[in-house]
Amino acid sequence: MSVNKPVTTRNVTRRSLFTLAAAAGVGVVGACSNDAATTRTAASPSSPVRRVGPTDPLVRRTEAGRPGSGRTIGAALNATAMSTRIGGAPVQTWGYNRGLPGPLLRSRVGDTLAVAQHNGLPEATSMHFHGLALRNDMDGVPALTQAATAPGAAFTATFKTAHPGTYWYHSHMELQRDRALYGPLIVDDPHEPLPYDAEWVVLLDDWLDGIDGRTPAIQAATLSKGMGSTGSGRSGMSGMSGMSGGGSSTASPFLGSDGGDVNYPLHLVNGRDPLDPEVFRAKAGQRVRIRLINSAGDTAYRVGIPGVRLTVTHTDGFPVVHQEVDALVLGMGERFDVLVTVPDHPVPLTVLAEGKTGRTFAILDAGRGRRPTAASVPTRLGGKVIGARMTAADPSVRLAPKEADVTHTLAMTGSMSRYDWGINGRRYDESDPFASAVDIRAGHRVRLDFANRTMMWHPMHLHGHTFQVGATGPRKDTVVVKPMETVSVFFDADNPGQWLTHCHNAYHAARGMMAVVSYVQ
Ligand SMILES: [Cu+2]
Structure with missing residues (x-):
């Protein structure tokens, strides 16, 4: 069932339409039906606007206009409860295809x-494909782009992949994301310009699920009481020789005075903890492309390899002007691609929780010499350290100079004490997703001002688009905004639909730091 006519009766809620659709046993995409809802907006109080919904013909036309190879690649993601081994003990969690x-x-x-x-x-x-400019009805945002997939039900997301790069996928039920419901997604360039011999995909994650009775839901409940009441969001955990957290947040030049809300007992590289680190084997002298993905819930990471320079080539899938650095910092949802030359001895890919005290590592091993151990991994990474905002877009992907047609301010609001994270003073409510929407029109150059009015940093993510940070900054889909700072981003509105923008801290997003960027006609 697909209701194509504009819904003009405001008391027919999205939720009631879902209920009707569910009762009729219809497909989940069809259930998303008031996408053409006629509403009044603050920007145009007198004239109703028509929202370009996920099943709008404009969305289908945009998809049809994307270049196609004619090749379809099938994949299956079975979301189940599963058991894995973390910290030397079995852990119950939820994941895809029983993997982490x-x-x-x-x-x-x-x-x-x-x-x-x-x-x-x-x-x-739900399944969300992070960073891809894909068709809106496959974006996986419950109650906005499609209905959530019910227990026992199935859904196939079918979409063209338009841009090469390092992406990832995850459940868009934010607390599920802080379990194992995530994985990497890579779109290869048939004309790949980078020379390299091997590739290492590295997912970084902070982990608490199933350890000492913790779950993301319990963690969220604790946080929602407010830090002032319990302070237990950062309670220490027994850990492994300094690898766990156990202390409070510390200041970071990249994040501000507060690294995060949650003290995680463990940090993982590709699902492996420091007792059992992943070993990536390569030959000395080879060039390895490392694709770093921060899939954590509440932790930024500083990543480096002592004695090995990193050549930064991409962030969030898009190329940047190359730079040699010693380490880099990436917030939740961000990605970096780097090239390294393999040294002739094993070295630790060192991962430090930025603004926190935890750390972890994996091993790049050319085969000769002693492998690093948890005890020998450095606790600091210095030298030249950058965040993605210190890169510049490669000229091939820089936005053409143009005045913005429209500017919207998205103020991040809320506090640790109330844990009332929102945008423009409002916590997102999926039963009324357009309450705080900002309206844009296809063809416009859009400027978004992410204005952080809180004392926490927030990695702000926009679905369906890769914006440019400032006039010459990198193309990105997730940008770190420090406390009380405003970051302006620009994009061309070329992917019609209803797109979420939100903080990629799982606990901030779950509490409501989300809003809709809404194409209207
Ligand atoms: Cu946040």
Whole structure:
């Protein structure tokens, strides 16, 4: 069932339409039906606007206009409860295909991905493909772009992959994301310009699920009481020789005075903890492309390899002017691609929780010499350290100079004491998603001012687009905004639909630091 006519009766809520659709046993995409809802907006109080919904013909036309290879790549993601081994002990969690992380999804530019999800979880779930400019009805945002997938139900997301790069996928039920419901997604460039011999995909994650009775839901409940009441969001955990957290946040030049809200007992590289680190084998002298993905819930990471320079080539999938650095910092949702030359002895890919005290590592091993151990991994990474905002877009992907047609301010609001994270003073409510929407029109150059009015940093993510940070900064889909700072980003509105923008801290997003960037006609 698809209701194509504009819904003009305001008391017909999205939720009631879902209920009707569910009762009729219809497909989940069809259930998203008031996408053409006629509403009044603050910007135009007198004239109703028509929202370009996820099933709008404009969305289908945009998808049809994307270059296609004619090739379709199928994949299956079965979301289930599963057991894995973390910190030397079995841990119960939820994941895809019983893996941590989920399987690598991979296509070439122009290919269609057909990702079949089966929901074997006891609650509804969704799949979001982070960073991709994909068709709106496959974006996986419950109650906005499609209905959530109910327990026992299935949904296949089918979409073209338009841009090469390092992306990832995850449940858009934010607390599920802080379990194992995430994995890497790479779109290859058939004309790859970078020379390299090997590739290492590295997902970084902070982990608490199933350890000492913790779950993301319990953590969220503790946080929602407000830090002032309990302070227990950062309670220490027994850990491994300084690898765990156990202390409070510390200041970071990249994040401000407060690294995060949650003290995680462990940090993982590709699902492996410091007792059992991943070993990536390569030959001395080879060039390795490392694709770093921060899939954490509440932790930024500083990453480096002592004695090895990193050549930064991409952030969030898009190329940047190359730079040699010693380490880099990436917030939740951000990615970096770097090239390294393999040294002739094993070295630790060192991962430090930025603004926190935890750390972890993996090993780049050319085969000769002693491997690093948890005890020998450095606790500091210095030298030249950058965040993505200290890069510049490669000229090939820089936005053409143009005045913005429209500017919207998205103020991040809320506090640790009330844990009332929102945008423009409002916590997102998926039963009324357009209450705080900002309206844009296809063809416009849009400027968004992410204005942080809080004392926490927030990695702000926009779905369906890769914006440019400032006039010459990198193309990105997730940008770190420090306390009380405003970051302006620009994009061309070329992907019609209803797109979420939100903080990529799982606990901030779950509490409501989200809003809709809404294409209207
Ligand atoms: Cu946040």
